[in-house]
Amino acid sequence: MKLTRLAAGVAVGSLAVASLAGCSLITGEQPSDAQDSGSGSFPEAWEETITIDVFDGLANYMGVQSGWFAKIVKDKFNMELNIIAPNVAGGGDTLYNTRVSAGDLGDLIITDKGEKLDELIEGGLVLDAGGYYDRMEHAPRFDAAVDKLNEGKDGVYAFPTSVSSIPPTESSEGLEPTFGPYVRWDYYAELGYPEVGTLEDLLPILADMQAAHPTAENGQPVYGLSLFKDWDGNFMNNAKQPATFYGYDEMGFALAKADGSDYQSIIDDDSAYVRSLRFFHEANELGLVDPESTTQNYDTMFTKYQNGQVLFSFWPWLGQSAFNTPENTAEGRGFGMVNMQDQQIFSYGAEIYGGKQVLAIGADAEDPERIAAFIDWLYSTEGAYVNGSQTGAAAGPQGLTWEVGADGEPELTEFGMEALLTGEAAVPEEWGGGTYRDGVSALNVTVVLPADVDPDTGFPYSYTFWPSFQETQSNPFTEDWSAHMDGATSTMDFLETHDQILVAPGGGYTSPPDTSEIETLRNQIKAQIVQYSWQMVFARDDAEFDALLDDLQTTVEGLGYDKVLAFDMEKAEAQNDARVAVAEQFG
Known part of the structure; x- marks a missing residue:
């Protein structure tokens, strides 16, 4: 359907x-x-x-x-x-x-x-x-x-x-959204699938999971959260991610809701960004945050996910990509999205x-x-x-990784299953040789x-949509996840059925460049926001967190924050105008 x-x-x-x-x-x-x-x-x-x-x-x-x-x-x-x-x-x-x-x-x-x-x-x-x-x-x-x-x-x-x-007005994403609260589902199941009403309800759940599994198979400690600094820009990148669970995406120093119903300054006391910082801070007070978060890069963190050392993932393409191997899912282990009941996950429209x-x-x-x-x-x-x-789901060359079956539907070949799920399959010389992963565009x-749909088959180009592929993906992990997510066939199926996704129409908006003045101000301000944000996460107590937030607000306002924010707010509203226009024309 x-x-x-x-x-x-x-x-x-x-x-x-x-x-x-x-x-x-x-x-x-x-x-x-x-x-x-x-x-x-x-x-x-x-x-x-x-x-x-x-x-x-x-x-x-x-x-x-x-x-x-x-x-x-x-x-x-x-x-x-x-x-x-x-x-x-x-x-x-x-x-x-x-x-x-x-x-x-x-x-x-x-x-x-x-x-x-x-x-x-x-x-x-x-x-x-x-x-x-x-x-x-x-x-x-x-x-x-x-x-x-x-x-x-x-x-x-x-x-x-x-x-x-x-x-x-349709999501551009596949069976998984770009963002979402993903946890080690097998550990979540051990706790009896506790209800998750809001973001904050995840903390005691992660604490119980960590207490039950303090050490990974490699002997290293397990943490609820592991962070990294590589992608920090206008702010602490990791702290923006939970905001997407509530329909927000960034525009400079502003957060804009996908449907245009709300715009926020990221440093406001009640912003989704500050809420994320408090969430991280409370997690750290519970001992859930990897202490190496301030020094590690993405690759180091990714390895920890592969080793089973992290319990929560902001994105499916992090936790699932690293840990949901055929071997792990066959044993019922893997990352799956939880039903956080107040979520409205941001989705990029086509x-x-x-x-x-x-x-x-x-x-x-x-x-x-x-x-x-x-x-x-x-x-x-x-x-x-x-x-x-390289993170997409291109099916590869017809005749090598896939073919059209007798029923006219596309299906992966035996080689294609191995190549696309592991990347390490040896490609025949007549197709170019080497491993499949090394030959990817x-x-x-x-x-x-x-x-998008191939007019010749009537099915999307992404093999993950193909019924023939989905039939092969049934395993103890997916079966348990589906059984406790109202029989959903995929994460996107669950989100759409439960009205928990907010699609930002693909309006093709291009942000105007910063003026030289705005660029100068922004560079000074964002350095302060990033620095203070990390300090707030690792603050000694709530009082220090609040004091740091006050200092941050005072410091950046003195550097011209309001002027840059006004520029970003104008862009956010113009972006929404483009979304409304394209939805009316093509939706």
């Missing part, structure tokens, strides 16, 4: 996109750097082998793409991808700035839309690919997103990612206008026509199956949303 509803939603969304495409701004007739590139379709074969530089702000791999994805690209385009990854190279924006100063960022560029893209266009580092657009076969399915992205520009300078024909990242062709690309053909292919059915983020960007 869920798939039927999803497919119907896609049909409606597709009609909306098609109607918009009929009056598209992008016709291929506008002035273009690539206007003399010919007409018709792209070549079926490319004689000369080329290697292109891919500057990729999302990549976690540096070097030439290898394995099965590399072979597909080589066979189709006679092209190799040399990934240039600032995440791996280190130095933050240093690599980006150095290459921009040299006038050549890359042949293919994956970057953020908005200020960064505009700077590259103004600097002449990005090609106007309008002359190739009318030769594309697949990208024009998402004309609405391409139009919106290039609105106000004299050409087609960028192509959207995370596009979908699902209505923007982005009909695309996500934050974009694809662009470098102005000095060696063979822009071939790169344009490659970009177009990423929007194809084949591209949607084989390319995606290093682009690390989803171009077509995995929840």
